[in-house]
Amino acid sequence: MFYQSPGEFTGKNALSLSDFGKMLRFIEVQSIDFHFSRGDFRRWIQLIIGDVDLAIRINRIPQDARGEKLRNDLIRVVNERLSELKKSRHTYTSVHPIPMEGPLPRTVSDGFLAVGDAASQVKPTTGGGVIFGLTCAQIAGEVACKAVDVQNFSETLLSSYQSLWKRMVGFELNTMLRMRKMLDSLSDRRLDNVIGLCSRLGVDNVLEKAGDLDFQGRSLISVAKYPGTAAVISYFIFSWLTSATRQ
Numbered sequence: 649m650f651y652q653s654p655g656e657f658t659g660k661n662a663l664s665l666s667d668f669g670k671m672l673r674f675i676e677v678q679s680i681d682f683h684f685s686r687g688d689f690r691r692w693i694q695l696i697i698g699d700v701d702l703a704i705r706i707n708r709i710p711q712d713a714r715g716e717k718l719r720n721d722l723i724r725v726v727n728e729r730l731s732e733l734k735k736s737r738h739t740y741t742s743v744h745p746i747p748m749e750g751p752l753p754r755t756v757s758d759g760f761l762a763v764g765d766a767a768s769q770v771k772p773t774t775g776g777g778v779i780f781g782l783t784c785a786q787i788a789g790e791v792a793c794k795a796v797d798v799q800n801f802s803e804t805l806l807s808s809y810q811s812l813w814k815r816m817v818g819f820e821l822n823t824m825l826r827m828r829k830m831l832d833s834l835s836d837r838r839l840d841n842v843i844g845l846c847s848r849l850g851v852d853n854v855l856e857k858a859g860d861l862d863f864q865g866r867s868l869i870s871v872a873k874y875p876g877t878a879a880v881i882s883y884f885i886f887s888w889l890t891s892a893t894r895q
């Protein structure tokens with residue numbers, strides 16, 4: 649999004665590098681000056697587009713450059729990069745699948761501990777796995793240390809990892825999986841109704857204040873005492889029970 653100053657949106661967006669290159673030609677020069685002086689172009693290209701090479705080239709443009717000269721420098725650097733990219737070849741595909749089907753039932757065997765995404769210790773509602781992965785990694789580390797101390801790597805000894813992580817996050821993962829399956833069963837219209845009811849009864853504010861994005865199971869229990877929450881939960885369960893695609 650191109651701004652001329654904080655809060656002064658030009659109404660123009662760039663959704664890709666080639667969009668950006670085209671936009672540079674006609675966007676107001678004040679907007680170019682504004683974003684360049686804050687390092688926005690370099691950051692967007694590095695973090696969102698993921699082109700570190702181009703970000704470095706943009707960083708080489710003198711920090712005090714402004715006006716039409718800056719516009720032309722940026723156009724030149726971006727166009728050079730676009731023509732290089734046109735000649736590039738797709739050599740491999742790399743994907744990061746997110747396991748959303750709840751934790752693996754078995755995460756230990758002789759000489760082996762599965763942790764993080766590999767153990768599907770990922771929130772089934774959001775796909776977030778950093779907090780749970782790290783929590784379980786700490787437990788795995790402690791159990792592995794004990795195993796090294798006694799030089800015993802059997803499944804029997806390592807199985808304390810499985811019971812400890814389940815105690816820590818098992819309830820959360822299972823509750824979130826249940827919730828996601830229930831949510832998946834609802835049609836868009838019913839989902840809209842549940843969300844609408846949440847906002848009419850102020851439950852969205854309650855969740856924001858008292859809820860915890862990482863521990864959604866516990867949050868549900870703690871917010872249940874607030875007025876309005878029971879009505880939303882009852883309506884949600886009713887919608888799920890009467891849904892044609894109930895899971």
Ligand SMILES: Cc1cc2nc3c(=O)[nH]c(=O)nc-3n(C[C@H](O)[C@H](O)[C@H](O)COP(=O)(O)OP(=O)(O)OC[C@H]3O[C@@H](n4cnc5c(N)ncnc54)[C@H](O)[C@@H]3O)c2cc1C
Pocket residue numbers: 744746763764765766770775776777778779781
């Ligand atoms: C686009 C995206 C956005 C996300 N956003 C969030 C978020 O906002 N919040 C959140 O909590 N979670 C988020 N996640 C999920 C989160 O990134 C993962 O749950 C978390 O990184 C899992 O940590 P991990 O250590 O288990 O696995 P990883 O972080 O995947 O680490 C595994 C490592 O093992 C390496 N590896 C794989 N195979 C081999 C091999 N054969 N030999 C050696 N090394 C190997 C990989 O290169 C990688 O470095 C997001 C995931 C994605 C893809």
